[in-house]
Amino acid sequence: MNGEQSALAEHTVEHKPTYGIYILVWLVLMTLTGVTVAVAGINFGNITIATALTIAVIKSYLVLTFFMHLKTETATFKIFVAVALLFLLISISLLFSDYSFL
């Protein structure tokens, strides 16, 4: 309950919408896109995939947190998203336990 209340407080505090933060996030996303394209040119072997996916995960985190407003949503939303992603992660790990690629 406590967590929910503090999340609510945050929600009301940040109720003033501003353009700046989104433009900043967009600039970071653009930079990360540039980095991922530049890095793809260099062949790191297996690390290449890891690098590309790590950057994609960072970009997704930014989109979810800021553009999709998870930052200002209540705890319910964050838990829902976390559970959904957890189940996707379970599917991926079960798959990789079946196919050993390394």
Next chain:
Amino acid sequence: MSTIAEHTVDHVHRDDEGSRLGMWLFLFTELVLFGGMFLVYAVYRFTYPQEFHLAAKELNTSVGALNTIILLTSSLTIVLSIVAIRKKNKSLSVFFQIVTMILAVGFLVNKYFEWNIKIHHGIFPGSEILLGKANGEIIFFGLYYVMTGLHALHVMIGVLLIEVMTGYTIKGRINETNYVRLESAGLYWHLVDLIWIFLFPLFYLIT
């Protein structure tokens, strides 16, 4: 409980938080839809690493990068349209929504030319040239057409959705106190962007 009461105090029959939560639940089904395809991609990528490498080289990285920039920017403009409507700036909100739709159409035009070139080179599902290639390459292009095709379908649906929202905004049904529809359309649009964030490196960059 207190959150719901507070949100609906001046309009009894509306629950914006519930509406957004419903939209998120729908987005989770989309996550499973695309997630399954990404799993198929993962299995075949590791089964045929060499052939995926060869096939991915045939895709145009610049077109993919340009489409990434277009989609990320359209994600920005749709979120700015929500800020604008909350600031009671209706015309600016409509402007940002129209820019989002123009960018989305630009994405589709790029995709059209990209597919067109591939099809002219005889690379499409079931073509003789493609069937003459190795198994891994056939699977790569199969996945490429299905995944980018399904994604493009989502872009089209997104454009229609935003178009309806623009109509609502002009009529005043979406306004500074009631903009949850625009928020939900925005969430859908961001999901389309999120999927592309993974499609782009997996098909165009990892070569």
